[in-house]
Amino acid sequence: MSNPSVLIAGAGPAGLILALILLKNGISVRIIDKEMKHRTGSRGSGVQARTLELYDILGVLPNIMKVSAPVPPTARYARGEIKPVATTTLISYVEPSPDTPHPNACNISQDIHEEILRTYLQDLSCSVELGSQLLSFEQFPDNVVARILKTDANGNQVEENTRFDWLVGTDGAHSLVRNQLGLSFLGETQSEYIALGDIVVEGLDPKLWHAWHDPPKFLALRSNSSTSKVFMFAFSGSSENKTLTREEFIEEFYALTDRRDITFGPATWLSNYRVNMRMVDQMRVGRVFIAGDAAHCHSPTGGQGLNSSVQDVANLGWKLALVQKGLASDSLLDTYSEERLRVIAQMLELTTSLYRKLFQDRKNDEAWARGGDLRMLGVNYCGSSIVQEDNVMREASADPYSKSSIGRVQAAYRAPDAPGLVRAGSEDAPTRLFGIFSVDVHTVLLFGGDETTRAEVLGRLPEHAVRVVVLLPQGHTAANSAGSALILEDRAGHAYAGYGLRGDVLTVVIVRPDGVVGAVAAGVEGVEQYFQKILA
Template identity: 60%
Template sequence: MGPSVLIAGAGPSGLVLALILLQNGVSVRIINNELKHRIGSRGAGIQARTLELYEILGIFPDIRKAGEPVKSEGKPFSMAVYNPGKTEPTKLLPSNYVAPTPDTPHTYGLTLSQERHEEILREYLKDLSCTVELGCELRDFEQFTDHVVAHLVKTDADGQQQEERTKFDWLVGTDGAHSMVRKQLGLSFLGETRTEQNMALGDIVIENLDNKIWHTWNVPPKLIMLRANHSTSQVFTYVYTGRAGEKPLTREEFIEEFYALTGRRDLTFGENTWMSNYRPNVRMVDRMRDGRVFIAGDAAHCHTPSGAQGLNSSIQDAVNLGWKLAIVAKGLAPEALLDTYSEERIRVIAHMLQVTTKMHDKTWVHVPGAPADDESRWKRSPDLSMLGVNYCGSSIVLEGKDKGKAAAESNAYATAEGGRVQAAYRAPDAPGLVSVDDAQMTNLFSVFRATVHTVLVFGGDAAGRALVADVLGRLPKDTVQRWSSFATVLEDRAGHAYGGYGVEAGELTVVVVRPDGVIGAVVFEAEGVEAYFQRIFG
């Protein structure tokens, strides 16, 4: 029997989706039409919320080891602002570091070249006996009521081609902004392309420049920003905007324009490892599922790189879809559950496009008469950490009675208020937990899994807990893990679980955490637990 799911496209969203499905025991084939893996920094910002998801997936240690913290306690400044011809900055912008807390261990993200990021994800897939098939293109597909037939063309290094038609249960297009899957489905991709805005991006080696801080020169309408890939590397990512002409820059042309704009001939340039010409393209679909076919990542939405939201939104698409597709593919939940992928993600993506477009205009678009040294263009909202991304109004989230119709219209990036955890928002961490069984220390992010719902039962009497246990015992096997006094007991010695979740000691409170780290329900009796899981498993 062949793989159950075909994933067309091997960027971060496709790789993460493959990892989640494999962890859930669903067979996968992931293909990429290019003969070699892409190089370059590209989407190098990994936001705090994505790091939390990577903890749940079990891959955070390797990502952290390879990445560079955007802000850290020992890093007082984040950017140097220069006047042309000056080697010393006229301004040093502070990093405004905020220390982590027990419920939020990641207050900032990491900078990590997308090239290395994808390599790490592929290593995890390899451990699960899955590799990306290079030179394998999805030409077209046919969709039926219970399967999809994909027309694939495989090209080897000598240019020899071999065609095949293969049946899969499901198809997911993570094949980029020019997605063939999206086009064949006929999905709308409404928005705008700003042809008048011409930007050059790339990676280049620069000697004699501090690699622990960002650097910028603004000579309106031109602006150049440099960001080191790592404090151990002299490879800098550059963004250059406001230049004339439509032709992509060569390495030599960029260097000469850099010298002319900055006057910094004390800097020496080395290899130009990656270069791209870019025009802002802001578009999104109105749905992300058509029968047995889905799209995710850039195939469903494209936007400016400002704020480092694109790659992270793409990964969060994959995490949202992954657990739902897994339990449907295994026959544990009805196909209707898959409609909530679009329902939950479209609202978030629409808000994200507004955020990134506004930020792009503030940072990169020259406004005549605006001061060249306006440092406000570099200030970033804490919302960009994506810790507030929520699914308020979702049909499968069991929200409190006080939410009402306003939930679906609430800010998709807003954090929960009120001191108690709320359904539809991220589940916080809680360190300092001790397993009564083996006295091992742990934290909730180590407990959560992308393969199961996690049910946290706080307080209550024996009778109330027994009723909850009865409900959970009737759910499909291996879909839920229980942490309470009737399953695995975790002692909250530091008080971070009760405190971070805003739960009163003694009161029976049940918090259901979905496999994507989102709180599906906060309820106070067994009937609420049953009502939530009825929405998932039917």
């Protein structure tokens, strides 16, 4: 039996999502983690709107939503006061719309989040290999040899040297993969330590998060759900590198809050760290990649970390799959760094700004406000060498986090959803674009035009790398089958409205497997130019 094609070192959300994407592309993977047991603790709990869209396309969203909850308001207190001095809505609610069905972030404990993703992996006959630590690796022109230390439940250890086609390090801020590659990790480290943990709390409303401030100390309690008595705490204000015990945390809590009406049960997870704002200047060296915290770490303010990590691997996964299948050249993998580093730099700027506002003046409402760009719906790859668009000037200087303002679908930005699509000439149940998009194929959407102009495009598309969807305006039917294309009537009118397109002129929208629009073209020439950039 041959070795898996890709070794993923690190089984947090980034590693798990990458494994899912590759497996859905038919690429074999092995995912390892040095821990002997799956990690517990709520840790990074905020899942932003753009990540929810990716999860929808990937097919994992239903089970995530079953156990998630809206992000609640935060109550801020003065010492000894039972009633809050202010209650701040971190993220204002946005009404879902046909093109954006998941506009609001949700809250889910990271250990539960990871457990759900592991279940989806198991459905694809893949499991996380615990007790397997990557010790080192060596690159060759056509493979990577990884040295792995395996430890069983009895403490017995054995080393192996195994060959893979590719290695991806999703192994956290202290990444062995990054360190062995010798990549720079420039930025700054704060002097303060932040103590974290999960603890049972009696006497606080779990429908709210709670915060106290007495400079230089700050303490927040974040409930795991609206009915849970388990809260994650974050305590800062100490320059001592020490993980607080449960008893030490309780002592600090009472000293800061003077709230003896609040009592505590068991603590299930405790940790300690200093905030770093750092990033690499490249995410690929030969056959080895890094993603997530291995490539960038930052303040937790803004809830961008887990989400940026997932979006890293969404960008990498489809490209790596195409190259592994022999459908694209190796140079496509260079665009992983090209596209993601620009976004990560902006993310660091945003989260660092929020961190400084919060820790310089924690009574400033501006420091507590979230939403807007932090929903990540405007994250884009403007200026990318593989983005292709006809007739509209490429916005190479566009803000990496801001939405397009041109009033219609644009290459480099997210592809909107559109419900109410019905197979032409039928009364079938309606579908939607997020149910059609897939992580294993480009989706080519044909809007408008006539049978002749559409046939010209259809005859020039690569056969094995695309799914074709002809979208007819409301009330229209097709004269022929358009080959293997799926022909849908925009019966509710949301596709043409949401994409800002006309029914009398042919427009081809090419949606990448990561849900990003790769091209908006007026005809065959633009389509061919795009796929020349992507495929071998």
